[in-house]
Amino acid sequence: MKIQSELCHIDENRVVVKVIGWLDGKFIGSSLAEGINVEVTEERAIARLESRLKINQHDESPEVQNHEKRSTIKDTAKYVEIKEENSKKNQNKDLIENQILDWTNELTRLDLELKRIGWNKDQEKKFINRLLGYKSRDRITDYNELIFFLDQLKAIKEGSHPEKIEIKIKSNKLIHESDQVIKQLNWDKNKAREFLISLMGANSRSELSDSELEVFIKELKKKLKEK
Numbered sequence: 001m002k003i004q005s006e007l008c009h010i011d012e013n014r015v016v017v018k019v020i021g022w023l024d025g026k027f028i029g030s031s032l033a034e035g036i037n038v039e040v041t042e043e044r045a046i047a048r049l050e051s052r053l054k055i056n057q058h059d060e061s062p063e064v065q066n067h068e069k070r071s072t073i074k075d076t077a078k079y080v081e082i083k084e085e086n087s088k089k090n091q092n093k094d095l096i097e098n099q100i101l102d103w104t105n106e107l108t109r110l111d112l113e114l115k116r117i118g119w120n121k122d123q124e125k126k127f128i129n130r131l132l133g134y135k136s137r138d139r140i141t142d143y144n145e146l147i148f149f150l151d152q153l154k155a156i157k158e159g160s161h162p163e164k165i166e167i168k169i170k171s172n173k174l175i176h177e178s179d180q181v182i183k184q185l186n187w188d189k190n191k192a193r194e195f196l197i198s199l200m201g202a203n204s205r206s207e208l209s210d211s212e213l214e215v216f217i218k219e220l221k222k223k224l225k226e227k
Contacts (some may be wrong), residue, residue: 001028001053005042008032019045019054028053106146110137113153117160127162131172144179147189148172151206174213175205181220185227195220 002022009016015038020030031049035041114124128134131152132145141144156165182192193203199219202208208216 001050001127003046003049005045007038010038017041017045019049021049023053048073079118103146106143106150110146110150110153113150113156114167117156117158119162127165130162130165130167143150143189144176148175148206151204154204155206171206171213172209174210174217178205178213178217180221181217181224183222185220195223 003018004022006018006020007015008018014034015036016029016032017035017038018032021028029049031045032042033045033048035044068089119127125136128137128140128149131149132140134140137149140149187195195203196202196216198211200208200216202212205213205216
């Protein structure tokens with residue numbers, strides 16, 4: 001008998017394997033099994049398929065045939081369900097990644113702010129290094145950091161020198177802390193901004209003082225506990 005195995009699903013809690021069998025070039029059926037690891041699950045699925053084959057060879061009664069049909073239908077339905085579940089997870093993951101990685105609008109706004117202030121590339125790099133500790137904007141991989149950088153630029157007056165701008169280190173840490181709580185709440189930037197406006201009357205966290213940021217974080221944590 002020829003066996004083909006297919007890994008249908010795997011996570012921390014379970015593994016699902018499907019096996020398909022052929023005998024003398026003819027399809028004889030398939031079986032689905034669930035277990036704690038791939039090896040054990042595959043062996044279980046093969047054993048189930050071999051058991052069905054033995055039953056078919058020794059007992060071709062209508063009752064046995066009906067039982068086999070019901071088992072095959074059940075396995076097929078479960079297999080389809082798992083496939084659909086994995087497909088939805090992959091689609092959601094791709095959507096989230098695309099939303100995060102598509103920073104075109106934000107980068108365009110960033111360039112406009114830099115042009116308004118009158119900074120060249122070297123001046124931009126000096127400010128990024130003081131603000132985030134990076135040598136250039138290419139090192140920014142976190143969306144929230146990009147938005148924070150953009151918000152800081154909006155508050156800078158035209159013609160300001162990048163090395164003479166006051167940077168609040170504590171504020172940076174508080175904003176980073178609020179980012180972590182917002183992520184735990186599974187809020188997007190619009191939801192977080194709406195909450196900020198309703199609570200503090202500000203459009204951006206960069207407009208808040210350190211004490212106001214602490215209040216904002218406290219209220220975010222209250223929402224997290226309620227959740």
